[in-house]
Amino acid sequence: MSEKLRAAVVGAGRMGMIHGHLLQVHPETELVGFVDRDQSLAAHLASQGLRAPLHPSIDALVAAGKPDAFFICTPTHTHLPVVRECLKHKAHLFVEKPLATTLEDSAAILAAATEAGVTHAGGYVYTHLPVVKAAHDLVQAGVLGELIRFTSHAYISEVFSQKQGWFFQREQAGGGVVANMGSHLFAILSWLFGPIRRVVGTTRSHFTASDDSAQVLLTFASGVTGMVDTSWSMPGTQMLDYGLTVDGKNGTLVLERERILLHLLAPAAGNEAGWSEIHASDVPADTAFDISPHIGGEAFYRQLSAFVTACRSGTQPFCSLVESLNVQRMIDGVYRSAASGDPVTFA
């Protein structure tokens, strides 16, 4: 690999541009090109200061110089063919969330990336918030003792009428709120509790032909059971509002946007008994540039740093496509359970 990670972005939509900006700003990366069939976007990219050339195809981009990594930011239903094409060039992969529109496609993406022997990561950006990592570290350190249950929510004010963009079309986006917003919470739960075992879900459509809200009961292989309530038709929050409360035999952890409240019955791993607060400002941000102060914040930069570190060391980051596939099982489980009325179990 060259000194800087040379990366290309496939798909020049909103997320592609965010990743493009970060690849330009991050000191360890170089943005070498965009790929998009819509060549009229070249002027738009340039007007945002995204200086890398726009190519009409992956082959054309590679012909100009093979990148070390591809960032796949195309509409979800295209992820599998795009991944296959990128992997022909043995480059590392970052795939925006959700991984695919179906569980089968998601499994095929992970299998292809694994077979190619490349580093891979998924785009569940909220797992990179410093306060979420702090919560993960506390749970992993066993401060709550044996984990018992959780309750959680993920709400946003996004859909109050029929929508036109691809993001709101089930066939192209892989679903509605569950696949596109609730999945952020699923990714945090996956990181905290491990492989999913059983899903019971119900969904409702209020404004669109897709799911606009859902209530989900999840059981993880670790034995942890809990509930997720999600909606993108909830008034009052322009940014994703999420919350998580985890109960263990030694206490409770409450994860909020900018802090963790921890109640322990007995001291554990250096944490005192009783209530304590860990604020986002108490944990290192490790961020040199904040591309999106209100949505994701420093998490986007940390997400890129984690990917670069993994590519350099030839390892898989904690946010690899293995995690993305676990999230996809939850998404798939919700939709199948909602359709059949039965629980969905994964081996």
Add this chain to the structure above:
Amino acid sequence: MNDLVLDLKPPEARHYHSWRDRIHSVARFHQPDEVHALCEKAYDLGARAVLAVVDPTIREALTAFQQWRPVPVWAVVPNMQAFIRDLTDLGMVGAARARFMRLRLTDMLRVGLGAVAQVKGVLKKDFATGVNLVAGMELAGLRGLTVSRLFLHPQATEVALAGGVTGVFTNVLKQAERLGVDAGIVTNNPVRAAEVLGDDFRRFAVVVSPCNPKGYKMFPSREACERLFRSDPGRFLPSEITAGGAVSWAGGLAYVRALGLTGALVDPTQVEEAFHGRATARASAL
């Protein structure tokens, strides 16, 4: 010298500790009278300007507030969070069109005449033109308010800084000049802003950026931000001085004063807490 400045934005555009806090605050601050009362409390505490992302509720409250108090608005345009929602659904041109269609007829005519010259840029999805046009639409809706400073919304600012798109900032300076007001910057990346803008950085009367003893939201680092703030303390208005609630107001203020900064941005929660604390102190002195 900077005074205290109230940070006012639609309540649904803030982060809260809990969902319960959110629905309480959103319900409350959707009432113009509640926003007006908040402005009065902030004034009582020493706020002499309001940094505002203006929606209809805030506009109504500020109109009433400015009838009684000579407190100017520092306008932040456009309301990017609301715009991004449209952007995901309709794309840039569709989102701009949707904004345009929400204007009053007189504002439509005014903006429409100005927009003719920018049609080419909009159709080519030129970033600076698009931001400028949407900002112009929101400014048209601010007529009647006393505005003394103009800011680009931080979501657009950070993207422009990432790409080094100085034209976006030049447009803000031009818009401000046309209105006869100062231009300012709100950013979490002040060091980057100074690098990208070079000498033009000093054409912005004020730069609002996080500054607190914990280094919270101070990018790329607390040390780099402190160096910048010390180099020209009169230009910076510190925000996040309580590091999101982790530091006391007094502690945060002492820190920014030690850096030579005056004034501070205060959010509604800080205003409520400080006002309540003062009221309690008055009551106990009786």
